[in-house]
Amino acid sequence: MLEVKHLEKSYQKDKPALTDITFSVDPGTFVAIIGPSGAGKTTILRSLNQLIKDDGGQILLDGGDLRTANKTQLRGYRRQIGMVFQNYNLVERLTVIENVLHGRLGYKSTLAGMFGRYTEEEKQEAMTLLEKVGLEEFALRRCSELSGGQKQRVGIARSLIQHPKVILCDEPIASLDPASSRTVMQLLKDLTTEFNIICIANLHQIGLAKDYADKIIGIRQGKMVFNEDADALSEEILKTLYDQNVTEELD
Amino acid sequence: MQTPVNYLARKHWKQTGAIVLIGGIYLLSSWILKFDGLSGIIAIPKAFSWLGVNFKPTANSVHFLPSIWQKLIGTVMLAIASTVVASLIAILVAIMGSKVTGGSSLVQTIVRGIASFFRNIPLVAWAMILLFSFKQSDFTGFLALLLMSVGYLIRAFMEIIEDEASETMLALKATGASYFQVIFQAVLPQIMPSLISWILYMIENNVRDATLVGILTGTGIGFVFDIYYKSFRFDAAGMTVLSIILVVIALEVLSNQIRKVIL
Ligand SMILES: Nc1ncnc2c1ncn2[C@@H]1O[C@H](COP(=O)(O)OP(=O)(O)O)[C@@H](O)[C@H]1O
Ligand SMILES: [Mg+2]
Numbered sequence: 423m424l425e426v427k428h429l430e431k432s433y434q435k436d437k438p439a440l441t442d443i444t445f446s447v448d449p450g451t452f453v454a455i456i457g458p459s460g461a462g463k464t465t466i467l468r469s470l471n472q473l474i475k476d477d478g479g480q481i482l483l484d485g486g487d488l489r490t491a492n493k494t495q496l497r498g499y500r501r502q503i504g505m506v507f508q509n510y511n512l513v514e515r516l517t518v519i520e521n522v523l524h525g526r527l528g529y530k531s532t533l534a535g536m537f538g539r540y541t542e543e544e545k546q547e548a549m550t551l552l553e554k555v556g557l558e559e560f561a562l563r564r565c566s567e568l569s570g571g572q573k574q575r576v577g578i579a580r581s582l583i584q585h586p587k588v589i590l591c592d593e594p595i596a597s598l599d600p601a602s603s604r605t606v607m608q609l610l611k612d613l614t615t616e617f618n619i620i621c622i623a624n625l626h627q628i629g630l631a632k633d634y635a636d637k638i639i640g641i642r643q644g645k646m647v648f649n650e651d652a653d654a655l656s657e658e659i660l661k662t663l664y665d666q667n668v669t670e671e672l673d
Numbered sequence: 674m675q676t677p678v679n680y681l682a683r684k685h686w687k688q689t690g691a692i693v694l695i696g697g698i699y700l701l702s703s704w705i706l707k708f709d710g711l712s713g714i715i716a717i718p719k720a721f722s723w724l725g726v727n728f729k730p731t732a733n734s735v736h737f738l739p740s741i742w743q744k745l746i747g748t749v750m751l752a753i754a755s756t757v758v759a760s761l762i763a764i765l766v767a768i769m770g771s772k773v774t775g776g777s778s779l780v781q782t783i784v785r786g787i788a789s790f791f792r793n794i795p796l797v798a799w800a801m802i803l804l805f806s807f808k809q810s811d812f813t814g815f816l817a818l819l820l821m822s823v824g825y826l827i828r829a830f831m832e833i834i835e836d837e838a839s840e841t842m843l844a845l846k847a848t849g850a851s852y853f854q855v856i857f858q859a860v861l862p863q864i865m866p867s868l869i870s871w872i873l874y875m876i877e878n879n880v881r882d883a884t885l886v887g888i889l890t891g892t893g894i895g896f897v898f899d900i901y902y903k904s905f906r907f908d909a910a911g912m913t914v915l916s917i918i919l920v921v922i923a924l925e926v927l928s929n930q931i932r933k934v935i936l
Contacts, residue, residue: 471847473843473846473847497849497851498849499849500846500847500848500849501848501849503847504847504848505844505847505848507840507843507844509840511840511841511843511844512841512844513841513858513859513862513863514863515862515863515865515866516862524844524845524848524850524858524859525848527845527848527849527850527851527854527855527858528848528849528850529849530854532851532853532854535850535851535853535854535857535858536853536854536856536857536858537857538857538858577844580844580848581848584848584849
């Protein structure tokens with residue numbers, strides 16, 4: 423279980439980017455975080471694996487606090503938390519399978535990781551995961567040759583091989599066409615159930631959030647204005663969230 | 674009120690002003706230096722025809738070819754060796770100094786300072802300074818090229834790392850990978866093409882510069898050229914220049930081919 427308590431962050435003095443963010447998520451749950459640009463969604467997500475050092479609060483993964491972890495402990499937490507990026511953040515020059523295997527680095531000794539010495543089981547698992555995301559044929563292709571949707575699926579496979587408890591997705595479909603967007607969202611939803619993991623995705627598309635997520639968290643100016651089941655998201659709340667009528671987007 | 678019309682008119686005047694200013698600076702400086710641009714330009718064809726007549730290699734100059742090429746190959750090797758060593762040093766220092774992979778901001782500032790120091794001392798000055806300690810030898814030339822290349826390459830490599838590697842770095846950091854794993858698995862593979870492209874450019878450049886340095890350090894092809902020139906064997910000097918041009922062009926073609934394959 424992931425519990426976030428009273429998370430605070432300001433980049434500049436007296437201009438809080440996050441105020442008192444509190445929520446918890448059970449395994450097997452797909453959570454969408456929605457809200458206008460600059461609301462603080464990326465800041466929340468990156469605090470969860472401490473890529474951003476927040477200013478206060480607690481982040482508990484199965485009871486252990488990430489925020490007070492030392493370097494080694496943090497590395498231990500990070501490998502249980504996969505991350506999927508808007509721009510995929512793959513090493514484009516390397517092959518698909520090498521990029522997937524990067525998800526194992528957190529488990530390896532420094533030397534073995536530096537020189538990319540992976541075990542047979544790790545390679546086997548990478549192939550199994552590539553099959554799962556429908557890219558087994560592409561294992562030896564360079565990532566630069568893939569389409570956006572395919573790259574994102576490599577990114578997802580890279581996070582899965584970490585055996586994560588949590589996957590964080592920052593605008594995972596913002597660079598994709600509608601069809602690939604749905605493929606990726608469906609994949610994330612299925613994997614969440616299959617592996618019983620927590621998936622948290624920042625999304626701009628409210629329609630897709632309602633369709634695929636179990637829970638929705640609404641953020642506005644660094645504050646949580648909504649944290650309910652996806653079905654409970656009403657026009658009323660969306661209005662306060664975005665300060666304007668966004669219902670057209672739902673159709 | 675700023676209307677589009679008077680905005681455009683203002684812009685027009687600014688452009689005219691800039692042209693007048695540049696013209697004025699040219700006239701002023703040629704007056705101060707007593708430099709007559711026009712007669713200079715008129716003299717160019719004459720200079721070239723003098724070059725053509727005196728520096729034209731003759732059947733006789735073919736004798737010089739073996740010694741010219743021997744020295745030329747030596748000079749090319751020197752340029753390549755200094756660039757390769759410079760690249761190794763530069764990549765280490767650039768990793769320590771770049772905003773995304775580097776240490777504290779103090780370290781970053783120091784690295785930037787060092788790079789700019791080595792870069793901003795002209796090559797000829799480096800050669801002169803090093804001549805005191807290392808006398809006229811290949812090593813002096815090697816070191817002069819090395820120091821200047823290090824300065825350029827550190828700066829170039831830092832910018833490449835910052836531009837091309839920060840996103841993948843973040844992704845690997847998020848998986849729990851350690852610093853050296855991130856450097857070897859994400860940063861280096863990601864920046865390799867740009868890195869090689871810069872190294873090739875630096876080798877081309879250093880072959881040209883090595884010639885000049887050779888004149889000062891009394892080694893390599895520069896030295897050969899200097900001797901022929903000073904002993905009025907202009908045809909042999911011409912042959913030397915021709916050989917250098919050929920090698921430089923060949924290197925450029927070769928490195929463009931390599932770039933095409935790796936990029
Ligand atoms: N590195 C930073 N330095 C200063 N301010 C930042 C930085 N990153 C984000 N911010 C500010 O924090 C707020 C939240 O940003 P962000 O979390 O990126 O929002 P979102 O992802 O919802 O668009 C914004 O006002 C943004 O300008
Ligand atoms: Mg964002």
